Amino acid sequence: MQTTILNNLNEAQLQAVSSEPENQLVLAGAGSGKTRVLVHRIAFLIQAHGYSPHQILAVTFTNKAAKEMRERLSGLMGDYDGPFSARSMWVGTFHGIAHRLLKAHWQEAGLPQNFQILDTDDQLRLIKRVYQALNLDDSRWPVKQAQWFIGGQKDEGLRPQHIVEGRDPFLATMKSVYQAYEEACERGGLVDFAELLLRSHELWLKNPDLLRHYQQRFRYLLVDEFQDTNAVQYAWLRVLAGNVSHITAVGDDDQSIYGWRGAKIENIQQFEHDFSPVAVTRLEQNYRSSANILSAANAVIQHNAERLGKSLWTDDGDGELIDLYTAFNEQDEARYIVERIKAFTEEHKLNNRDCAILYRSNAQSRALEEAFIREGLPYRIYGGQRFYERLEIKNALAYLRLLVNRFDDAAFERVINTPTRGIGAKTIETVRLFAREQGCSMFEALQGAISHQVFSARATNALKSFVELIDTLKDSIDGLALEEVAERVIRQSGLLDYHQKEKGEKGQARVENLQELVNACRVFDPQDEGLSPLQEFVDNAALDAGDAQADEFDDAVQMMTLHSAKGLEFPLVFLAGMEEGLFPHKMSLDEHGRLEEERRLCYVGITRAMKKLVICFAESRRMHGNENFNSLSRFVREIPQDLLQEVRIKSTITRPASYGSSRHGAARYSGSPLGSQSNVEDYPGLCLGQQVRHKVFGEGTIVQFEGQGGSARVQVNFDSEGSKWLVLQYAKLQAL
DNA sequence: GTTAAGGCATTTTTT
DNA sequence: ATGCCTTAAC
Numbered sequence: 168m169q170t171t172i173l174n175n176l177n178e179a180q181l182q183a184v185s186s187e188p189e190n191q192l193v194l195a196g197a198g199s200g201k202t203r204v205l206v207h208r209i210a211f212l213i214q215a216h217g218y219s220p221h222q223i224l225a226v227t228f229t230n231k232a233a234k235e236m237r238e239r240l241s242g243l244m245g246d247y248d249g250p251f252s253a254r255s256m257w258v259g260t261f262h263g264i265a266h267r268l269l270k271a272h273w274q275e276a277g278l279p280q281n282f283q284i285l286d287t288d289d290q291l292r293l294i295k296r297v298y299q300a301l302n303l304d305d306s307r308w309p310v311k312q313a314q315w316f317i318g319g320q321k322d323e324g325l326r327p328q329h330i331v332e333g334r335d336p337f338l339a340t341m342k343s344v345y346q347a348y349e350e351a352c353e354r355g356g357l358v359d360f361a362e363l364l365l366r367s368h369e370l371w372l373k374n375p376d377l378l379r380h381y382q383q384r385f386r387y388l389l390v391d392e393f394q395d396t397n398a399v400q401y402a403w404l405r406v407l408a409g410n411v412s413h414i415t416a417v418g419d420d421d422q423s424i425y426g427w428r429g430a431k432i433e434n435i436q437q438f439e440h441d442f443s444p445v446a447v448t449r450l451e452q453n454y455r456s457s458a459n460i461l462s463a464a465n466a467v468i469q470h471n472a473e474r475l476g477k478s479l480w481t482d483d484g485d486g487e488l489i490d491l492y493t494a495f496n497e498q499d500e501a502r503y504i505v506e507r508i509k510a511f512t513e514e515h516k517l518n519n520r521d522c523a524i525l526y527r528s529n530a531q532s533r534a535l536e537e538a539f540i541r542e543g544l545p546y547r548i549y550g551g552q553r554f555y556e557r558l559e560i561k562n563a564l565a566y567l568r569l570l571v572n573r574f575d576d577a578a579f580e581r582v583i584n585t586p587t588r589g590i591g592a593k594t595i596e597t598v599r600l601f602a603r604e605q606g607c608s609m610f611e612a613l614q615g616a617i618s619h620q621v622f623s624a625r626a627t628n629a630l631k632s633f634v635e636l637i638d639t640l641k642d643s644i645d646g647l648a649l650e651e652v653a654e655r656v657i658r659q660s661g662l663l664d665y666h667q668k669e670k671g672e673k674g675q676a677r678v679e680n681l682q683e684l685v686n687a688c689r690v691f692d693p694q695d696e697g698l699s700p701l702q703e704f705v706d707n708a709a710l711d712a713g714d715a716q717a718d719e720f721d722d723a724v725q726m727m728t729l730h731s732a733k734g735l736e737f738p739l740v741f742l743a744g745m746e747e748g749l750f751p752h753k754m755s756l757d758e759h760g761r762l763e764e765e766r767r768l769c770y771v772g773i774t775r776a777m778k779k780l781v782i783c784f785a786e787s788r789r790m791h792g793n794e795n796f797n798s799l800s801r802f803v804r805e806i807p808q809d810l811l812q813e814v815r816i817k818s819t820i821t822r823p824a825s826y827g828s829s830r831h832g833a834a835r836y837s838g839s840p841l842g843s844q845s846n847v848e849d850y851p852g853l854c855l856g857q858q859v860r861h862k863v864f865g866e867g868t869i870v871q872f873e874g875q876g877g878s879a880r881v882q883v884n885f886d887s888e889g890s891k892w893l894v895l896q897y898a899k900l901q902a903l
Numbered sequence: 904g905t906t907a908a909g910g911c912a913t914t915t916t917t918t
Numbered sequence: 919a920t921g922c923c924t925t926a927a928c
Contacts, residue, residue, distance in 0.1 A: 262918045360918045528914050710918060730915050752914050792919040
């Protein structure tokens with residue numbers, strides 16, 4: 168058994184896996200077998216050092232990572248049941264584990280047993296209501312900012328009483344919002360994401376016996392993506408470890424890309440200090456990318472000053488050069504990518520799913536999508552709206568939540584008039600006021616208001632029917648299977664009808680999603696005996712993005728942001744939109760730390776590629792409705808030129824200087840983006856954007872050059888015939 | 904209670 | 919350009 172665990176590990180991996188139990192920091196470069204080390208380390212602890220899976224806690228950031236770790240563990244150790252079953256090991260996300268703790272110790276945590284998790288959207292709505300209660304001007308203090316503030320404070324482990332506002336009106340306002348928001352959560356039994364962590368941290372601090380129990384139980388902690396931990400997460404780990412348990416922290420400072428949401432790279436150094444002595448291992452051998460790709464990645468990241476220092480290397484050959492394509496505009500960029508993917512998959516006998524297009528911001532996907540649709544090449548966009556965040560799903564879930572806990576004001580407000588049942592803003596406001604006055608939930612306030620005849624007959628009727636609806640549903644679901652509950656709720660609440668009546672594809676998609684929700688209920692596998700499946704399902708929905716759905720098996724080209732590409736790998740990778748202002752994003756330019764984070768993001772992007780990396784850059788790009796002329800990203804200029812190969816023909820690019828009037832924009836510079844010498848001979852008298860005449864196709868515009876000498880070709884967009892590639896030698900184009 | 908019209912911002916994302 | 923949200927009019 169032990170042999171399999173230690174087999175096929177390189178020296179550094181072996182050291183990390185097989186060392187004595189101790190505090191260790193594994194600096195794992197991209198593609199260096201990080202998860203492998205983590206999983207083998209766990210297996211080794213169990214089989215060589217006699218740890219029970221019961222004593223091990225492994226924490227990740229995403230459900231996906233947790234799932235992968237669980238799968239690989241059972242692959243390595245076997246999926247047998249019994250006292251040493253891998254199933255008794257806690258493997259989960261920080262939030263998932265914190266939630267589990269709070270569920271188990273709700274009383275000590277000061278929560279109702281059926282507390283609900285508030286997602287970002289619920290949170291925003293709740294804060295909006297807090298604003299109304301406090302009579303705050305949301306133009307002066309944007310609600311989003313308050314949400315950001317509250318989350319930020321919680322991530323730092325701070326409660327309202329910790330905030331010293333002094334004479335700062337902003338702090339004073341935010342503090343009062345935070346305070347009122349906390350009260351609202353308290354009333355409704357609501358817990359937001361940051362609260363899960365903070366609350367479970369406080370749970371331990373306030374209950375030493377409980378803490379001792381968990382400290383004695385979890386003798387070994389393992390943390391993935393350690394560079395992404397924020398202050399509370401770090402404190403949480405530190406408290407849990409105490410001075411009895413050991414920690415293995417695995418991370419890569421060069422891949423820290425979430426500083427903007429509270430992640431602290433410094434936790435790595437802090438860890439070495441707080442958990443001293445710490446054995447540090449560097450995993451620098453890369454098993455993913457060709458040497459050229461790695462050299463490029465190393466060259467870029469070396470421009471960052473604040474690094475722990477690490478340099479990837481590989482046994483693999485140089486591989487192909489990195490292509491650099493200078494596109495005319497974003498359409499041309501998209502067109503080029505489609506073309507390259509078609510050629511590449513054919514040439515290398517690869518699938519579409521082996522190709523990925525990575526970009527800095529979501530808005531870039533549009534032009535790409537259009538080109539893919541036009542060319543009939545299947546694609547899949549990652550990210551975007553998650554299943555459980557869709558309007559119709561949230562509505563249905565709100566009904567389900569009300570059935571679990573009718574004090575849940577967030578759910579109440581969402582569906583009190585959805586579908587519309589004649590309960591207007593005025594009526595709801597009155598209920599809200601009532602609830603506030605009496606310090607009770609809105610549902611209770613509503614019942615009180617009805618019996619006191621506060622509303623007009625019409626409103627009273629509508630309100631009564633709502634209460635009745637919830638009551639009837641509640642009564643009728645006893646003993647029903649989860650999917651029957653969902654089915655019934657969707658139907659009887661009128662949600663299904665409501666969305667069916669919606670016009671266009673939108674309504675149809677929503678109905679389908681609702682059916683998908685019923686489906687999700689059917690396949691849902693409750694884990695906790697103590698909870699009702701409904702309650703568990705509802706909790707789960709909040710913690711689970713619900714992605715990784717069906718399309719996974721389709722053979723589609725993958726499109727995603729650089730952020731969501733972290734942890735993935737693809738044979739062919741395109742980095743699209745490598746332009747100053749877009750990447751690095753202009754929002755990050757003024758701050759040194761932000762710029763370094765952008766550079767790490769670039770490093771992440773480059774290191775996703777296994778065989779071939781293609782970098783694209785558009786000379787002109789439409790953003791927010793107007794044309795932008797950006798220069799090549801500094802990150803590309805940081806790549807040694809001998810690793811790059813420019814795809815575009817080297818011709819002097821001069822375009823008619825017709826700013827604004829021509830949709831082709833104007834020339835900004837001459838020559839190649841890297842500044843090497845140009846070669847105009849291949850395209851005498853022609854330039855991009857130029858009008859030309861062809862004796863068969865008529866008039867058109869030159870949009871692209873390719874090749875040289877006898878094989879020099881141009882792409883022309885003909886007014887009547889569309890776009891065509893023509894070999895210059897034969898086409899006899901006439902410049903206009 | 905529904906729809907039309909204007910205002911406004913528009914990096915990145917998990918839980 | 920686009921979408922999202924608030925506000926004003928039907």
